[in-house]
Amino acid sequence: MKVIEIRDLHKIYKASDIEVHAVNCVNLDFQEAEFAAIVGPSGSGKTTLLNLLGGLDMPTSGQILIDGTDLSMLKSSALIDFRMRNIGFVFQSYNLIPVLTAKENIEFIMSLQKWIKKEREERSFELLKAIGLSDRTNSRPAKLSGGQQQRVAVARALASRPKFVLADEPTANLDSKSASTLLEIMEKLNHEEKITFIFSTHDPRVMKMARRVITLEDGKVVSDDVRE
Amino acid sequence: MKDYQLAWKNLWRNKRRTLITAASVFFAVFFALVMRSFQLGTYDSMYKNVIESYTGYIQIQHQDYAEEPILDNSFEADPEMMKKVKSDPNVKDVVPRLESYTLAASGSRTQGVMMLGVDPEKEENLSGMRDRLVKFKLTEDAIEALKSTDLPDRTLRLLDLFRNEAYSSTGRMMLDLGISTEDSTVVLPVLRRNASFTNKYFSGSSDGEVLIGSGLSDFLKINVGDTLILMGQGYHGTSAAGNFIVAGIIKLPSPDIDKRIVYMPLETARELYAAPGLATSAVLSLKDFDDKSIDKTAVRLKTFVADPLAVKTWRELNALLLNQMEADNRSGMIMIGILYLVIAFGVFGTVLMMMAERRREFGMLVSVGMQKSKLAKVVTIEMFLMGLLGVISGIIASLPLVYYGHFRPLRFTGEYARMYEDYGMEPVMPTLLPDTYYLWQTVVVMIIISIAIIFSVRKIFRIDLISSLKA
Ligand SMILES: Nc1ncnc2c1ncn2[C@@H]1O[C@H](COP(=O)(O)OP(=O)(O)OP(=O)(O)O)[C@@H](O)[C@H]1O
Ligand SMILES: [Mg+2]
Numbered sequence: 252m253k254v255i256e257i258r259d260l261h262k263i264y265k266a267s268d269i270e271v272h273a274v275n276c277v278n279l280d281f282q283e284a285e286f287a288a289i290v291g292p293s294g295s296g297k298t299t300l301l302n303l304l305g306g307l308d309m310p311t312s313g314q315i316l317i318d319g320t321d322l323s324m325l326k327s328s329a330l331i332d333f334r335m336r337n338i339g340f341v342f343q344s345y346n347l348i349p350v351l352t353a354k355e356n357i358e359f360i361m362s363l364q365k366w367i368k369k370e371r372e373e374r375s376f377e378l379l380k381a382i383g384l385s386d387r388t389n390s391r392p393a394k395l396s397g398g399q400q401q402r403v404a405v406a407r408a409l410a411s412r413p414k415f416v417l418a419d420e421p422t423a424n425l426d427s428k429s430a431s432t433l434l435e436i437m438e439k440l441n442h443e444e445k446i447t448f449i450f451s452t453h454d455p456r457v458m459k460m461a462r463r464v465i466t467l468e469d470g471k472v473v474s475d476d477v478r479e
Numbered sequence: 480m481k482d483y484q485l486a487w488k489n490l491w492r493n494k495r496r497t498l499i500t501a502a503s504v505f506f507a508v509f510f511a512l513v514m515r516s517f518q519l520g521t522y523d524s525m526y527k528n529v530i531e532s533y534t535g536y537i538q539i540q541h542q543d544y545a546e547e548p549i550l551d552n553s554f555e556a557d558p559e560m561m562k563k564v565k566s567d568p569n570v571k572d573v574v575p576r577l578e579s580y581t582l583a584a585s586g587s588r589t590q591g592v593m594m595l596g597v598d599p600e601k602e603e604n605l606s607g608m609r610d611r612l613v614k615f616k617l618t619e620d621a622i623e624a625l626k627s628t629d630l631p632d633r634t635l636r637l638l639d640l641f642r643n644e645a646y647s648s649t650g651r652m653m654l655d656l657g658i659s660t661e662d663s664t665v666v667l668p669v670l671r672r673n674a675s676f677t678n679k680y681f682s683g684s685s686d687g688e689v690l691i692g693s694g695l696s697d698f699l700k701i702n703v704g705d706t707l708i709l710m711g712q713g714y715h716g717t718s719a720a721g722n723f724i725v726a727g728i729i730k731l732p733s734p735d736i737d738k739r740i741v742y743m744p745l746e747t748a749r750e751l752y753a754a755p756g757l758a759t760s761a762v763l764s765l766k767d768f769d770d771k772s773i774d775k776t777a778v779r780l781k782t783f784v785a786d787p788l789a790v791k792t793w794r795e796l797n798a799l800l801l802n803q804m805e806a807d808n809r810s811g812m813i814m815i816g817i818l819y820l821v822i823a824f825g826v827f828g829t830v831l832m833m834m835a836e837r838r839r840e841f842g843m844l845v846s847v848g849m850q851k852s853k854l855a856k857v858v859t860i861e862m863f864l865m866g867l868l869g870v871i872s873g874i875i876a877s878l879p880l881v882y883y884g885h886f887r888p889l890r891f892t893g894e895y896a897r898m899y900e901d902y903g904m905e906p907v908m909p910t911l912l913p914d915t916y917y918l919w920q921t922v923v924v925m926i927i928i929s930i931a932i933i934f935s936v937r938k939i940f941r942i943d944l945i946s947s948l949k950a
Contacts, residue, residue: 302945305846307846307944307945307948308944328852331845331848332848332850334846334847334848335847335848336848339847340843340846340847342843345839345840345843346843348485348844349492350485350489350491350492351480351485351488355480358480359480360847360848362480363848363849363853
């Protein structure tokens with residue numbers, strides 16, 4: 252089943268007189284339960300594409316349809332609501348609310364969605380186990396390592412079962428061991444929960460774990476390899 | 480996670496910053512309240528002193544008397560109207576007075592004084608004049624005598640500071656001389672033996688008697704039993720002069736009045752000034768004398784007190800004093816304004832810092848789906864709590880001081896006291912008990928906090944996700 256359709260997507264930045272074509276006529280589809288990496292040299296448009304997909308930025312032209320909903324049709328607060336219900340986010344860093352514990356951070360989107368307490372707790376308990384942090388339930392982010400924080404962020408993104416999770420270089424600030432642990436967890440959860448993951452990366456080892464690798468250059472898709 | 484829970488946690492994320500900001504609010508509120516309390520308390524006591532010992536809260540006068548306070552602008556009360564005035568629910572009694580500026584002399588000294596012809600009975604009920612009679616006086620002789628007694632050291636030392644001071648009550652004297660309640664049983668009899676002052680109120684029979692202010696008695700160097708000469712102008716330009724015997728000396732709280740007042744029975748005054756049946760004012764003795772009751776009573780009276788008479792409230796009767804206090808008040812307000820400006824900068828500094836520091840977090844929260852309005856609510860609660868913490872602690876800290884200062888007012892002695900008295904003010908600085916001014920200070924601080932909140936909320940609504948996430 253198609254989760255995301257991208258049609259003739261363009262994003263042009265205008266800085267003084269120079270125009271930067273950060274995303275240049277991209278057409279892509281994503282299916283349910285995909286585990287896809289977006290790769291490419293620095294400045295190729297990975298972050299820009301992910302931001303457009305997440306509704307954090309508006310395209311210059313083209314369409315993004317998520318389960319049939321055109322993102323550009325949604326205005327401010329409806330768009331925020333749409334993100335809250337359909338898209339999980341994992342950023343490079345500063346993903347978590349510093350004053351909340353690991354468990355509370357994982358439950359954050361669920362409580363925005365007004366899940367009842369019992370269900371929230373069951374879900375966060377399950378996810379804390381899945382990310383191997385059952386013993387750090389009540390730790391605040393400052394007391395967790397970078398890798399552990401990113402794992403909590405992944406759990407937070409997944410917790411309310413969104414349609415897909417976007418992760419822009421989730422391993423960029425991690426050592427290679429933590430990076431592969433994080434990827435393994437992402438892969439496992441993708442497999443178990445059938446939620447699409449789209450992440451960007453520079454790291455060849457991370458790339459290797461993806462089942463689909465989309466390569467960007469100068470804002471264009473230059474290759475789209477699916478391996479099984 | 481409820482919004483207020485998140486706000487509460489955020490409040491303590493940077494304990495030091497929160498405490499410093501709350502502390503700056505605390506100090507501003509504390510100082511503003513204490514300053515204001517002293518200022519308003521001083522005005523209040525000044526008004527009370529003048530009102531209770533002299534003008535009263537409401538007077539009926541000839542309408543021209545305020546412009547030209549001369550005997551020719553006196554009036555003969557219409558008994559029908561006075562009856563009506565007396566039947567007002569807030570009026571206890573109507574007390575007639577005949578006032579005139581006149582010259583008082585004794586020996587080679589003269590002083591311009593206010594002669595007040597009063598009804599001894601009624602005036603006693605109105606202003607408790609009998610209680611104001613001097614009961615103790617620390618004359619040179621009295622101090623000499625007291626020094627050879629076994630009074631506590633502290634009191635002996637204080638005696639010199641209060642040389643020549645007259646007291647109409649033991650309370651004030653005990654305060655000045657540092658006499659504790661426990662000591663009083665021993666000390667008071669000693670003082671009574673050595674510093675008592677014999678005095679009497681108008682006896683009623685003999686009509687050549689006057690009572691004078693203790694300040695005037697010091698200035699003219701006359702005492703009970705001495706003769707005072709009064710020279711002035713009577714009704715319609717007759718000359719009015721006579722010799723009087725000083726029957727008693729009165730201590731009035733307002734030094735200005737104390738230095739220039741002579742009381743005599745109304746009938747004696749009418750005779751002296753050739754003004755039979757006339758009065759320059761009728762002072763109303765009221766049941767309730769808070770501002771609201773006074774205004775209401777004045778409005779009621781004005782419906783039937785007609786030409787040529789006029790109803791005047793204490794504000795009109797003391798316009799000059801009120802003006803002076805108003806000017807002083809303005810300078811106090813400027814001080815407080817500066818104080819608040821300082822905390823406004825403190826609060827804004829904190830808010831700017833906080834907003835810059837949390838830009839990324841705010842970007843992240845809105846990105847993952849937190850509505851800006853919800854985020855704004857959390858930040859509003861945080862800042863509101865921080866302000867409230869400062870305000871409430873400031874109020875609590877000010878209370879003991881304000882209450883203490885009200886019941887044991889700061890009293891100046893020596894040079895300071897003289898300076899105050901030169902300005903016609905009693906040398907005390909009592910505080911005013913918490914009143915609407917507490918509310919106003921709180922409102923002002925909350926307005927400052929609200930401006931900071933509006934600023935942050937605007938920032939949140941204008942947040943640019945892409946750049947905040949990059950930051
Ligand atoms: N806000 C912006 N204003 C102007 N130009 C921008 C802006 N954001 C990105 N660009 C430009 O768009 C192009 C794509 O940038 P983008 O950040 O998407 O690349 P990237 O593939 O994520 O790079 P990296 O691997 O370094 O993160 C770059 O040339 C960049 O300079
Ligand atoms: Mg990037």
